[in-house]
Amino acid sequence: MTSKKIFDPQANALRIRKVIKVTSYSQNCSTLFFEDEFVSEAVPGQYLMIWFVGCDEVPMSISHVDDGICGITVKAVGDTTKRLCSISKGQSLGVRGPYGEGFKILGKKPLMAAGGIGVAGIRLLVDKMLQKKMFPTVVVGARTGSENFFHKEFVELGKKGLLSYFPTSDDGTIGQKCFASMMIRQLVNEALFDQIYGCGPEKMLYDLFDIALKNGIRMQLSLERYMKCAIGICGQCTLNGSGFLVCRDGPVFGGDDLMKSSDFGKYIRSASGKKLSL
Amino acid sequence: MGLFINYRCKKKTKPFLLTCSRANITDMHPNFQTKVAGLVIDNPLILASGILGMTSSTIRRVANAGAGAAVTKSVGIKARDGYSNPSVYVIDSYGLINAMGLPNPGIDEFVKEFEGQIFNFPVIYSIFGSSPDEYSKVAKKLLALKPSAFEINLSCPHVKEVGSLIGQDPEMVYKVVNKVKNSVNVPVFAKITPNVSDVTSIAFSAVKAGADAIVAINTLKAMAIDIDAMKPILANKSGGLSGPAIKPVSIKMVYDLFESIDVPIVGVGGILSWKDAVEYLLAGASAVQIGSAIVWKGLEVFEEILAGLRKYMIEKNFSCLDEIVGRGHK
Numbered sequence: 001m002t003s004k005k006i007f008d009p010q011a012n013a014l015r016i017r018k019v020i021k022v023t024s025y026s027q028n029c030s031t032l033f034f035e036d037e038f039v040s041e042a043v044p045g046q047y048l049m050i051w052f053v054g055c056d057e058v059p060m061s062i063s064h065v066d067d068g069i070c071g072i073t074v075k076a077v078g079d080t081t082k083r084l085c086s087i088s089k090g091q092s093l094g095v096r097g098p099y100g101e102g103f104k105i106l107g108k109k110p111l112m113a114a115g116g117i118g119v120a121g122i123r124l125l126v127d128k129m130l131q132k133k134m135f136p137t138v139v140v141g142a143r144t145g146s147e148n149f150f151h152k153e154f155v156e157l158g159k160k161g162l163l164s165y166f167p168t169s170d171d172g173t174i175g176q177k178c179f180a181s182m183m184i185r186q187l188v189n190e191a192l193f194d195q196i197y198g199c200g201p202e203k204m205l206y207d208l209f210d211i212a213l214k215n216g217i218r219m220q221l222s223l224e225r226y227m228k229c230a231i232g233i234c235g236q237c238t239l240n241g242s243g244f245l246v247c248r249d250g251p252v253f254g255g256d257d258l259m260k261s262s263d264f265g266k267y268i269r270s271a272s273g274k275k276l277s278l
Numbered sequence: 279m280g281l282f283i284n285y286r287c288k289k290k291t292k293p294f295l296l297t298c299s300r301a302n303i304t305d306m307h308p309n310f311q312t313k314v315a316g317l318v319i320d321n322p323l324i325l326a327s328g329i330l331g332m333t334s335s336t337i338r339r340v341a342n343a344g345a346g347a348a349v350t351k352s353v354g355i356k357a358r359d360g361y362s363n364p365s366v367y368v369i370d371s372y373g374l375i376n377a378m379g380l381p382n383p384g385i386d387e388f389v390k391e392f393e394g395q396i397f398n399f400p401v402i403y404s405i406f407g408s409s410p411d412e413y414s415k416v417a418k419k420l421l422a423l424k425p426s427a428f429e430i431n432l433s434c435p436h437v438k439e440v441g442s443l444i445g446q447d448p449e450m451v452y453k454v455v456n457k458v459k460n461s462v463n464v465p466v467f468a469k470i471t472p473n474v475s476d477v478t479s480i481a482f483s484a485v486k487a488g489a490d491a492i493v494a495i496n497t498l499k500a501m502a503i504d505i506d507a508m509k510p511i512l513a514n515k516s517g518g519l520s521g522p523a524i525k526p527v528s529i530k531m532v533y534d535l536f537e538s539i540d541v542p543i544v545g546v547g548g549i550l551s552w553k554d555a556v557e558y559l560l561a562g563a564s565a566v567q568i569g570s571a572i573v574w575k576g577l578e579v580f581e582e583i584l585a586g587l588r589k590y591m592i593e594k595n596f597s598c599l600d601e602i603v604g605r606g607h608k
Binding site for chain 1: 328329330331332333334335336338339351357358359360362363364365366367368370371376378381382383384387391504506507509511513569570572573574575576
């Protein structure tokens with residue numbers, strides 16, 4: 001609901017932040033690190049509005065928060081994300097947020113699925129779970145091995161016995177050759193889980209929704225929509241049926257909310273608001 | 279043109295509301311019902327255009343939150359993506375600057391979106407265009423949705439005069455309102471821009487053309503510059519200011535309009551609390567619109583304002599809104 005959280009004018013104010021470190025995973029993907037007091041208080045699953053100064057502003061997941069240093073992991077897909085990927089240490093970007101309702105760490109046996117760049121949001125969630133001494137099972141799907149940006153990190157954590165890690169890829173270059181949701185289906189049949197978390201393409205999320213429902217497991221899924229205002233007023237990111245706004249009521253929704261949303265898994269909206277099939 | 283200059287012709291003598299009957303009203307339940315140009319609204323709080331009203335689901339949600347009516351997002355002939363982001367910027371707790379650029383899916387898609395939807399309160403459809411013909415075409419297509427009323431968004435670029443708004447030219451305002459009024463059979467509200475030297479002359483043109491109510495005001499031209507980036511924040515550089523910052527400006531305009539025009543006024547601009555709403559009623563508004571407040575207060579703002587208004591009416595011994603509207607002029 002638009003009133004779940006009191007609007008914080010200070011976190012909403014635009015801050016120009018200097019990029020203090022850049023980690024590049026490929027030509028098309030980097031994590032940009034910066035310091036920000038509001039972002040360092042963010043909940044996993046919340047997002048920021050990132051302004052490439054003088055150009056467009058886009059919503060971005062928060063992938064890293066560590067000791068006051070925050071990171072966003074950007075994959076170059078459009079003009080703005082390409083520009084963001086070209087940012088080097090010392091350059092600045094505009095930051096607003098954090099915004100929205102993030103993941104709530106519930107239950108004792110978490111299973112999480114990330115697809116594509118959705119791994120950015122899941123990474124921070126994994127971090128927080130490890131801090132709470134939980135043992136998450138993490139499935140990361142990518143089109144190809146080189147697009148699983150945190151693969152090494154998750155392998156290392158797996159070796160230390162801190163989590164179970166199952167990579168998948170569409171082309172079989174890494175882990176099992178299948179979609180992340182197929183791996184989730186397999187895992188659910190093999191072991192008991194009490195919470196499914198998901199972040200990635202909506203088709204994957206819809207599969208997770210189906211799996212969670214059929215197996216009676218609670219779920220929290222992070223949706224993506226074209227966003228303009230980020231503060232719950234322009235209506236651009238509305239989910240029909242429920243009338244929920246992805247920018248403020250979400251981006252993370254539970255199963256009950258998604259059941260009421262007739263657009264979920266079926267339609268998105270263009271910049272003009274036109275309904276498009278997924 | 280004499281038509282447009284002789285506007286201070288009417289001194290209003292009484293408001294245009296329902297006649298209230300004290301006998302039917304208990305002190306615990308003051309009557310919130312209001313009537314704007316024949317449109318009966320259960321309470322005077324209307325969702326302002328541009329806020330949430332893009333789909334039937336959000337409008338229904340606003341109805342459930344307690345609003346008396348809602349105005350949809352403005353729709354035009356063709357789909358428009360609107361301006362790039364940043365398109366909205368909130369300034370602390372007092373203002374919101376937006377330059378959305380009239381994003382809309384175009385009239386045909388819009389009608390598809392709303393087709394077959396039933397609402398339990400009046401829905402007013404906001405329309406825009408770049409010429410009187412365009413406005414009229416959009417309005418006619420919307421008749422299929424059985425609108426309760428139309429709101430004409432006059433803050434749109436003039437197709438023939440680049441840079442100026444239709445709402446800044448009294449003659450164009452007359453032509454647009456007249457064309458729409460002659461194309462439809464439901465009340466037509468004209469939403470006027472404050473970005474003119476004389477708001478009353480613009481409103482007078484709209485009334486002469488047949489507007490059944492005046493909605494005052496649209497946003498004020500504004501800009502915010504980030505001092506570190508040293509650039510305007512909005513992608514469109516400038517935008518329109520709404521929120522508490524514009525309330526005193528709007529109150530004065532509503533007050534002046536009440537003195538000089540003979541149709542109901544819907545007040546809009548910076549209503550965040552019940553006190554703001556009462557101020558508008560006293561200035562002469564028969565109803566008010568709420569938009570930016572949702573940023574700071576969420577949809578609960580409707581119930582909050584109604585609760586405050588109820589308490590105020592009981593304390594002041596008002597049994598219906600009719601007794602408050604325009605009282606600031608007495």
